[in-house]
Structures are given as C-alpha cells and as structure tokens.
Amino acid sequence: MPHASIQSARPALRRLPTRASRTVQGVLRRLLPWVFASQRLQLDHGNADEGLAREFAAQQQGERTLLLAFRHPSPRDPLVLADLFWTRVPEAARRLGLTLPRPIELRFLYDRGIPLWAGPLIGWLLQRCGGIAIHRGRLDRPALKQARDALAQGRHALVVAPEGATNNLSGEMAPLEPGVAQLAFWAAEDMDEADDPRPLHVIPVGIRYSWRRPDWAALEARLTALEQHLGLSPEDQGNRRERLLRIGAELIEALEQLERLRPEQDQPLTQRIEAYRLHGLRKAESHFGLRASGTLQERCRRIEQAAWDRIYRENLDQLPPLERSLADWEAREADQQLTRMRLVEHFTSVSGHYVSDQPDFDRFAEMVLLVEEAIGWIEASPWNGKPSLGPQRVELSLGEALAVQPRVADYRSNRRRAVQQLTNDLEQALTELMRARLE
Structure with missing residues (x-):
C-alpha cells in the first residue's frame, strides 16, 4: 500500500x-x-x-x-x-x-x-x-x-x-x-x-x-513487461487471456497477503477480487464508523467524504498544540484509509469476463492499462508502459x-x-x- x-x-x-x-x-x-x-x-x-x-x-x-x-x-x-x-x-x-x-x-x-x-x-x-x-x-x-x-x-x-x-x-x-x-x-x-x-x-x-490499428505485438510486449515485473515465468505465450488472468492473480495474491486474507483453494479470480474489494471497504468503513450500505460507488463516496472531514478541518489554527498533533495523526490515518478505498476503485473494473465476452484488441488493451495503473498506484510510481499501443x-x-x-x-x-x-x-x-x- x-x-x-x-x-x-x-x-x-x-x-x-x-x-x-x-x-x-x-x-x-x-x-x-x-x-x-x-x-x-x-x-x-x-x-x-x-x-x-x-x-x-x-x-x-x-x-x-x-x-x-x-x-x-x-x-x-x-x-x-x-x-x-x-x-x-x-x-x-x-x-x-x-x-x-x-x-x-x-x-x-x-x-x-x-x-x-x-x-x-x-x-x-x-x-x-x-x-x-x-x-x-x-x-x-x-x-x-x-x-x-x-x-x-x-x-x-x-x-x-x-x-x-x-x-x-x-x-x-x-x-x-x-x-x-x-x-x-x-x-x-x-x-x-x-x-x-x-x-x-x-x-x-x-x-x-x-x-x-490493433498492435498485438505492442500488447504482447506490455504483457511480458508486467510478467517480468511481477516475477512470473513467460508461460502460455499464445494465450493472452490466460496470461492476463495470471498477472491479475499474482497481483491480487500480493494484496491478499498484505490484508491477511485467506482465499479458498481454487477460488475463481473474480470472487477473490470481490472479496478483496469488500474487505477494503469494510476496513475503511469500520475506521470511520460508517454503515456498510448502498452500491460500491456510494460506499466509496462516503469513505472519501469521511476522510476529507478529518484531513480538512475547520478552525485548525485555533487548536491547542496537543489537539493539533492529534488532528495531524488522524489526518494521516484518514489518508491511509482513503488510499485503500482508491485501490478498491482501481479494481472495480478488473475482471476476467470483460475479455472473455469479447476478446478483441480494445478490451485486452483497456484491461492491461488498468492493471498497469493499479501497480503504479500500489508502488506510488506511475507505470510507464512501453511500447505505445498506437493512436x-x-x-x-x-x-x-x-x-x-x-x-x-x-x-x-x-x-x-x-x-x-x-x-x-x-x-x-x-x-x-x-x-x-x-x-
């Protein structure tokens, strides 16, 4: 994180x-x-x-x-x-x-x-x-x-x-x-x-x-770069969907270890992603004392607002030193929960079915970009994907x-x-x- x-x-x-x-x-x-x-x-x-x-x-x-x-x-x-x-x-x-x-x-x-x-x-x-x-x-x-x-x-x-x-x-x-x-x-x-x-x-x-112009060679190179970054061996070179799913599984496994989640054996990737999303939301909601209700978007918006309320404070300059220090502490913790919620948002659109339903270049490319963005977010360093996928x-x-x-x-x-x-x-x-x- x-x-x-x-x-x-x-x-x-x-x-x-x-x-x-x-x-x-x-x-x-x-x-x-x-x-x-x-x-x-x-x-x-x-x-x-x-x-x-x-x-x-x-x-x-x-x-x-x-x-x-x-x-x-x-x-x-x-x-x-x-x-x-x-x-x-x-x-x-x-x-x-x-x-x-x-x-x-x-x-x-x-x-x-x-x-x-x-x-x-x-x-x-x-x-x-x-x-x-x-x-x-x-x-x-x-x-x-x-x-x-x-x-x-x-x-x-x-x-x-x-x-x-x-x-x-x-x-x-x-x-x-x-x-x-x-x-x-x-x-x-x-x-x-x-x-x-x-x-x-x-x-x-x-x-x-x-x-x-679909550039499958550039997409293959981006997949290879992701595999190398995650320490994956280059298997199933011809099956792009399986490679993409394996990259997603490696990424979600790292996040599960961070959050101490224990998925069931052979649990599908989509279910593991959903479990991670719900865990992240519940953890942030528990921190802020929020009720878990509504759609994923509505829950994310409430978490965001709760974090802002603790980061951006009224009458901040009037607080005595001890209360100001506690306000700083609370702001740092709130920002950490906000970061957790943002990562959940990044995974909202990641799924295996998007490329299964229609395995064309556009869908593969969009999903690769989403995974690259998620890794950049986790590592706090924007992912500079190369080569270009084209105009x-x-x-x-x-x-x-x-x-x-x-x-x-x-x-x-x-x-x-x-x-x-x-x-x-x-x-x-x-x-x-x-x-x-x-x-």
Missing part, C-alpha cells in the same frame, strides 16, 4: 464558485486540436454534432431546457465534450442553417476533489468553464441548488456523468447513480410552479474509445431525448419509483449507444 501523502491536517476546503469566462473558453477551444494531436486522438462525432445542434438551437430560442448525460469511460471525456460543444456543434448548426444566437455556455458538475489531485490550475479552469463543484460523499445542498436552478432556468444546459466517475472501459458501464434523475424532477417541479411550459429533455451522449479514436453518439414532464405525475405519487424508472431508462439508452458502437 502506498505511503500516506498527507502528513498533517489542513484547513477546511472552501467552496469553489462558478466563474464562467468566455475568454478562457475561447482560448481552450483553440488549444484543443493541438491537445488531441499530441495524444494522437482522432474524433468521430457520428450523429452527435448535428443532433445537438438542433437541441441547442431549440434551447437558445426558449423552446426547451437540456440536461446532457454522458458516458464517462475516460478522464479525457471533458476535453472531448468541450470540443464537441464549443466547436463541432456550432459548425453543424451553420451547416444545417440553424441559428445559435449566442455561444454555447454550459454548467456541469465536477467532483470537488479533482483540484486536490489534479492541481489548482485545473480547478481554476473548471471554474472558468462553468463547473459546479460538488462534494460527492454528502448531501451538498448549495451545489445541488445551483445545478437545479441552472437546469430550471434553462439558459445553460447542464452536463452530468450519471456513472459518477470513470471506469476506464468503453465496453462496460458502471451502475448509474440516481442523482441525475432526481435533479431532472426537481427542475421540472420548479418549472411547473413557475408556469414554465418548456419541456425538459435528458439527452444521452455515448462516448467510446478504441485503437485505430486512438473517440466516437460520440446521441440517443433519443427522454422527456421529463410526462413523468412528473408519477414522480409526485411515488418519487422513488419515478426516479428509479428514469434512471433505468437512461441506463438503457446509454447501454444501447455503447452496444451500437461495438457492432
């Missing part, structure tokens, strides 16, 4: 206000093609640019409000979407003869923790691009109200990732969180109370990454709009059921977009 990076308690996290700047967005828009070129990433907008051009034209003419819900397989998604919204959609609108009276401005939710690990510059840019910072592990009422108001007022489309976080897999989606559906119903009720007749549309946006493409797609107002009556009679149904419908739409790109 990596050493704790936090050595002392820190002042409480301040709220990051939204300070949208067209100037900053204009500069970023011009830089994005250079960023994609440096990453050798090719963009394929499919039907997304023209479909969104029609939606934004109607939105800017006061005919509807928009909530855009996108698949979130990669940390690069925000840059891809920024290029789509700021450049490709206006180009498509001109091509279709549609009028956009003003530049597209967005509001989007992002995790308040991002600037902590990505740096203050990223936090500054997120604010200037219309971001609404939200604490994901607790009921962040100010952030939710800001997002709700933006959606109800309708001047800015609201952009959210209903998976809550990246899973680094283009072919498998994490369970959706219900917050997107709940925001949509809140805004629809606000619009109804204000006698606002505009429909509110939830628009599913699909994102899929793939390698443009990639990202394909975007648009699903049919989900109208919210026709569901409001059901929401008022049974809120939980209506939120779950809208979440299920959105998940189905995103799944269909993902599968359509796989065919």
Whole structure:
C-alpha cells in the first residue's frame, strides 16, 4: 500500500464558485486540436454534432431546457465534450442553417476533489468553464441548488456523468447513480410552479474509445513487461487471456497477503477480487464508523467524504498544540484509509469476463492499462508502459431525448419509483449507444 501523502491536517476546503469566462473558453477551444494531436486522438462525432445542434438551437430560442448525460469511460471525456460543444456543434448548426444566437455556455458538475489531485490550475479552469463543484460523499445542498436552478432556468444546459466517475472501459458501464434523475424532477417541479411550459429533455451522449490499428505485438510486449515485473515465468505465450488472468492473480495474491486474507483453494479470480474489494471497504468503513450500505460507488463516496472531514478541518489554527498533533495523526490515518478505498476503485473494473465476452484488441488493451495503473498506484510510481499501443479514436453518439414532464405525475405519487424508472431508462439508452458502437 502506498505511503500516506498527507502528513498533517489542513484547513477546511472552501467552496469553489462558478466563474464562467468566455475568454478562457475561447482560448481552450483553440488549444484543443493541438491537445488531441499530441495524444494522437482522432474524433468521430457520428450523429452527435448535428443532433445537438438542433437541441441547442431549440434551447437558445426558449423552446426547451437540456440536461446532457454522458458516458464517462475516460478522464479525457471533458476535453472531448468541450470540443464537441464549443466547436463541432456550432459548425453543424451553420451547416444545417440553424441559428445559435449566442455561444454555447454550459454548467456541469465536477467532483470537488479533482483540484486536490489534479492541481489548482485545473480547478481554476473548471471554474472558468462553468463547473459546479460538488462534494460527492454528502448531501451538498448549495451545489445541488445551483445545478437545479441552472437546469430550471434553462439558459445553460447542464452536463452530468450519471456513472459518477470513470471506469476506464468503453465496453462496460458502471451502475448509474440516481442523482441525475432526481435533479431532472426537481427542475421540472420548479418549472411547473413557475408556469414554465418548456419541456425538459435528458439527452444521452455515448462516448467510446478504441485503437485505430490493433498492435498485438505492442500488447504482447506490455504483457511480458508486467510478467517480468511481477516475477512470473513467460508461460502460455499464445494465450493472452490466460496470461492476463495470471498477472491479475499474482497481483491480487500480493494484496491478499498484505490484508491477511485467506482465499479458498481454487477460488475463481473474480470472487477473490470481490472479496478483496469488500474487505477494503469494510476496513475503511469500520475506521470511520460508517454503515456498510448502498452500491460500491456510494460506499466509496462516503469513505472519501469521511476522510476529507478529518484531513480538512475547520478552525485548525485555533487548536491547542496537543489537539493539533492529534488532528495531524488522524489526518494521516484518514489518508491511509482513503488510499485503500482508491485501490478498491482501481479494481472495480478488473475482471476476467470483460475479455472473455469479447476478446478483441480494445478490451485486452483497456484491461492491461488498468492493471498497469493499479501497480503504479500500489508502488506510488506511475507505470510507464512501453511500447505505445498506437493512436486512438473517440466516437460520440446521441440517443433519443427522454422527456421529463410526462413523468412528473408519477414522480409526485411515488418519487422513488419515478426516479428509479428514469434512471433505468437512461441506463438503457446509454447501454444501447455503447452496444451500437461495438457492432
């Protein structure tokens, strides 16, 4: 397990206000093609640019409000979407003869923790691009109200990732969180109370990454490097899946020894990974006195928030010396539990079935990258995988709009059921977009 990076308690996290700047967005828009070129990433907008051009034209003419819900397989998604919204959609609108009276401005939710690990510059840019910072592990009422108001007022489309976080897999989606559906119903009720007749549309946006030219030789070299790093003998050179599973088994065995877990003999790797995940979650929850309930994502968010509450403290400078020392001690322990939770998150997507279900290059490559990232996280040193797996493409797609107002009556009679149904419908739409790109 990596050493704790936090050595002392820190002042409480301040709220990051939204300070949208067209100037900053204009500069970023011009830089994005250079960023994609440096990453050798090719963009394929499919039907997304023209479909969104029609939606934004109607939105800017006061005919509807928009909530855009996108698949979130990669940390690069925000840059891809920024290029789509700021450049490709206006180009498509001109091509279709549609009028956009003003530049597209967005509001989007992002995790308040991002600037902590990505740096203050990223936090500054997120604010200037219309971001609404939200604490994901607790009921962040100010952030939710800001997002709700933006959606109800309708001047800015609201952009959210209903998976809550990246899973680094283009072919498998994490369970959706219900917050997107709940925001949509809140805004629809606000619009109804204000006698606002505009429909509110939830628009599913699909994102899929793939390698443009499968380079099996490079993948074989990456597998060999992992085997050598873990001290494995090069067996079954022709069976990539078995090699990948053997690497995963060696990695999970090391973690089991660290946590003093004793798996059953011949227990399948997927079950061992699940046991490790649950053990890590329970250990962190026990440390913070949290109740073990909800989905894996929800449990991780509560652990994250509990750790932050102990690391980032109110009135820290007013503590007497002994209490300040104890606060530092508690912060170090909290960071260690946060590290344990992050490692559990890294293993959320690791499984044997992902490459068994569809043993193509993209799935093998994504799983190798996940394993490399997990090893880098454990060793507190980023894994520099070589040789390169080659240039990639990202394909975007648009699903049919989900109208919210026709569901409001059901929401008022049974809120939980209506939120779950809208979440299920959105998940189905995103799944269909993902599968359509796989065919």
